[in-house]
Amino acid sequence: MKKALLTIFVLALAASAGYAQTEKGSMYISGNIGINGGSSVSVTNSGNNEVTTKSPRTFSLYLAPQFGYFFADGWEVSGKLGYDLARTNNGTTFDGDNLYNFNHLFTITPGISYHLRLADRFYYTPGFDLSLGFGVSKTQESKDVTRKNYGITAFSMSLSVFAFEFLPSEHFGITLSAGDLTYALESHRNKGNNITTTNTTNDVNFDINMGALIGFRYYF
Template sequence: MKKLFLICVLAAGMAGYAQAQTTAGNMMLGGTFMYRSEKQETPAEDAKRNTFTFAPQFGYFVADNLAVGLGLDLTTVKIDQPDGDEDKSTEFLFEPFARYYMFTSNDKFAFYAEGALGFGSTKVEPDGDDEQKSSMFRFRVSPGFSYFFNEKWALDFQLSGISYTSENPNTDSDADDDKINTFEFGVSSLSPQLGFRYFIGN
């Protein structure tokens, strides 16, 4: 009987450790990363596109399961053209964010929704041509889920979800036609990103 009671106490403690990581007053460090390689094949020519994204974050739990914080988003794209040219582009954003966790019946798994506002710039470097710079604004809502290994570490699997992006090239003209506005939602925008979280607190 005593052994059964001890097993129940340990099981209850293990079931609750994940949710204890996301209680008010705790902090988290981490981020996501993504690499994608695409090859466009046509009868006339082939082109290869490589994309890499790294997005570190720091968050503070202002309430149970709700964290707010600041992140950075760095994305680089390299396109290898059939004629040997290499085009590059870089995006750099500061991203204030909010994330809310929703735990399942298994306390090691939690779904989450994350909203973020990004402010930064982009730079496009066509091979053999002048570089082009733009200011950039982005709003996104990204769903995902986390697996909690223990009381300190969790693995994230995040999707891009819904996003709205506005780019304004730094030109001498103030014409509205210079701006590029993009809205993404659907399967093509759900590019998965993996990441890790380290929790500081109770």
């Protein structure tokens, strides 16, 4: 009988350790890293002559560390700082050197979410976040000359509808996101010759991604 009670007690402690991450006062770090790039090669044959041309494709880099804090049991607030770089080809110089367009965007994204326990260490985590970003677009006119095209202002709201988290251990969490409802606004403003030109785009998107996006968290 004593052994049975001891076993139940140990199992209860193990289970409670698994749920501690969602209690008030818990914190975590996470983030996103994305890199995409490549090149294309064109080969032209004319008689006995063969010309090979290699062109860079669009290169993108995204960095966004994230910090989260549980201000109440099951309730989490988070903050994310992001940097987004997009580089596209803009032709070549007379010497054959590549020229590029660059878009730089810095963002700050606060958010809130709720953890609803569905099963042992498995939670449904719907959430809402706002994102505000500022940046600039630049163009290389030569290897030594780069000019500013326009300033960038970005704003978005996102509701995570199909979001889940699994807590395999005391300090680690695995997140899965398969669907978001998103509204995004992006404005480009160009000032030159005493004339200001503004282009604004709006986008509403509901995306159900059958291949879920997976992330990782470290709790402390």
